[in-house]
Each structure stands twice: as C-alpha cells, then as structure tokens.
Amino acid sequence: AQKITQTQPGMFVQEKEAVTLDCTYDTSDQSYGLFWYKQPSSGEMIFLIYQGSYDEQNATEGRYSLNFQKARKSANLVISASQLGDSAMYFCAMRRPSGGYNKLIFGAGTRLAVHP
Amino acid sequence: DTGVSQDPRHKITKRGQNVTFRCDPISEHNRLYWYRQTLGQGPEFLTYFQNEAQLEKSRLLSDRFSAERPKGSFSTLEIQRTEQGDSAMYLCASSLSHGLNTEAFFGQGTRLTVV
Numbered sequence: 001a002q003k004i005t006q007t008q009p010g011m012f013v014q015e016k017e018a019v020t021l022d023c024t025y026d027t028s029d030q031s032y033g034l035f036w037y038k039q040p041s042s043g044e045m046i047f048l049i050y051q052g053s054y055d056e057q058n059a060t061e062g063r064y065s066l067n068f069q070k071a072r073k074s075a076n077l078v079i080s081a082s083q084l085g086d087s088a089m090y091f092c093a094m095r096r097p098s099g100g101y102n103k104l105i106f107g108a109g110t111r112l113a114v115h116p
Numbered sequence: 117d118t119g120v121s122q123d124p125r126h127k128i129t130k131r132g133q134n135v136t137f138r139c140d141p142i143s144e145h146n147r148l149y150w151y152r153q154t155l156g157q158g159p160e161f162l163t164y165f166q167n168e169a170q171l172e173k174s175r176l177l178s179d180r181f182s183a184e185r186p187k188g189s190f191s192t193l194e195i196q197r198t199e200q201g202d203s204a205m206y207l208c209a210s211s212l213s214h215g216l217n218t219e220a221f222f223g224q225g226t227r228l229t230v231v
Contacts, residue, residue: 004158033216043205045159045222052217091158095216102172103149104220106158 002027004092004107012113013082020067021077021110023092029053032096034075035104036066039089048090051075082114118142120223122208128229129198136194137226141210148191149220150183152176153205162206165191198230 003026013019025034036048051059051066059066067076079086089111093104121140129135141148146167151159162181164172167188177183180198185191195202205227209220 031216035219037222043207043225043227045207045209045220047219047221050217050219093158095218097216102164103161104159106160108156109158 002029002094002096002098002105004094004105006092006107006110008110009108010111010113012115013079015084015114015116016081018078018080019082019112021079021090021092021112023075023077023107025073025075025092025094027073027094027096029096029098032094034066034068035093035095036064036075036077037091037093037106038086039091039109041088045091049077079112084114084116087112087114120208120210120221122206122223122226124226125224126227126229128231131200131230132197134194134196135198135228136192137206137208137228139191139193139208139210139223141190141208142212142221145210145212145221146188147211147214147218148185149209149211150191150193151207151209153207153225154203159207162193195228198228200230203228203230 005024032053034051037045049061049064065078089109091109092107123138148165150162153159165185180196183193205225207225209222211220
C-alpha cells in the first residue's frame with residue numbers, strides 16, 4: 001500500500017533554531033513526487049517545497065530544505081532559523097503516476113510549536 | 117487571483133439533514149479536488165474533476181455524497197442524511213497542470229459539525 005508516515009505528533013523548537021520534521025514513505029513506483037504543506041490554524045494548506053524522485057539534489061526554498069534519502073525512503077523537512085509564525089501543522093504528501101497524478105496522499109502531520 | 121475560496125467556512129447541522137458546500141477554484145485552473153480531513157489526521161482524497169468531468173472518486177465517497185462541477189467552474193459537494201461521522205474539515209484544491217510536480221492550491225476549508 002502507498003503510505004506516508006510522520007512519526008512525530010508534535011515538535012518544539014526555540015525561535016531562530018533549526019528543526020527537522022520526519023517523513024517516510026512507501027511506494028513501489030520508481031517515479032513519484034514528494035511535497036510538504038503547512039497548515040496554520042486558519043485551515044488553509046500552504047505549499048512549501050517539492051522533491052521529485054529523480055531529482056539528484058535536495059530541494060530548497062528559502063528557509064525550507066528537504067533532506068531526501070531515496071534508499072531509505074525518507075523526505076525530512078528542515079526549517080532553518082525558526083520564526084514564531086512557523087507554528088502550525090506540517091504535512092508530508094506524495095503524488096504517484098498511478099491513477100494519473102490525480103491525488104495527493106498525506107501523512108498524519110506534525111504540529112510544530114516555536115517558542116520565543 | 118484571489119485563490120481558492122470555500123463557502124461556508126463553518127457549518128453546524130443536525131444529524132439527518134442535507135448540507136451543500138461550494139468551492140470556487142482559481143479561475144484558470146481546470147483541475148479541482150475535494151479532500152476530507154478529520155481531527156488529528158491528514159487530508160484524505162475524496163474526488164477529482166477535470167473541467168466538468170468527475171474522473172475519480174474515492175471509496176470514502178459513499179452514496180450519500182455527491183459532487184458536481186457544472187461548466188467546469190465552481191464545484192459543490194453535497195452530503196445527504198448527514199451522520200456524526202461526517203464531522204470533518206472539507207478541503208477543496210485546484211491546479212492548472214498535470215504532472216508529478218503539480219502544486220495544488222487549497223482553500224481554507226469548510227468545517228462541518230454534525231450534532
């Protein structure tokens with residue numbers, strides 16, 4: 001079965017420090033895409049970063065980077081220099097070619113709290 | 117570009133009543149998705165439209181659920197004879213392109229509470 005696992009229900013980090021949010025995935029597809037979304041209390045899912053399975057370099061977007069280890073099937077999100085506004089739920093998701101790229105499969109999420 | 121908008125933001129209904137939610141995608145996006153998110157979980161796929169055609173439905177979408185996208189613009193999700201288990205956040209998303217790296221833009225969701 002295709003699955004996303006986020007083992008950290010909650011994480012705490014001090015403002016200005018870095019934090020890593022874990023994500024492992026399970027798929028038999030060779031080609032797939034991995035996403036991280038942020039969901040603040042307002043409810044909207046905000047796209048953060050994307051990593052393709054054939055991308056040779058780890059993706060980076062500003063303070064966000066993705067530590068992609070294909071052999072271990074992990075795609076951890078690293079947030080550098082945490083800010084109070086980073087407090088939110090974070091979801092790892094996968095899209096596969098099976099079914100025509102029609103849906104994202106999400107993990108259960110990690111709640112991040114940034115302390116001043 | 118005002119993003120994906122959903123209406124209402126919150127809905128409280130009595131068990132057995134019918135409810136309808138509306139989603140307005142980003143105007144040029146031809147792909148539209150509905151997801152359901154229960155407390156403490158990530159969103160789960162419900163259904164997908166390409167233009168006005170509903171191309172995929174999850175087995176989560178029971179016979180009491182129906183979704184439409186007339187004219188390939190806004191979409192509605194109707195739940196008939198609501199049950200307490202239907203209480204959840206219903207998220208709509210839209211996208212323009214088709215591919216692994218396609219970014220889906222989400223609305224703020226409709227939170228349904230069935231009492």
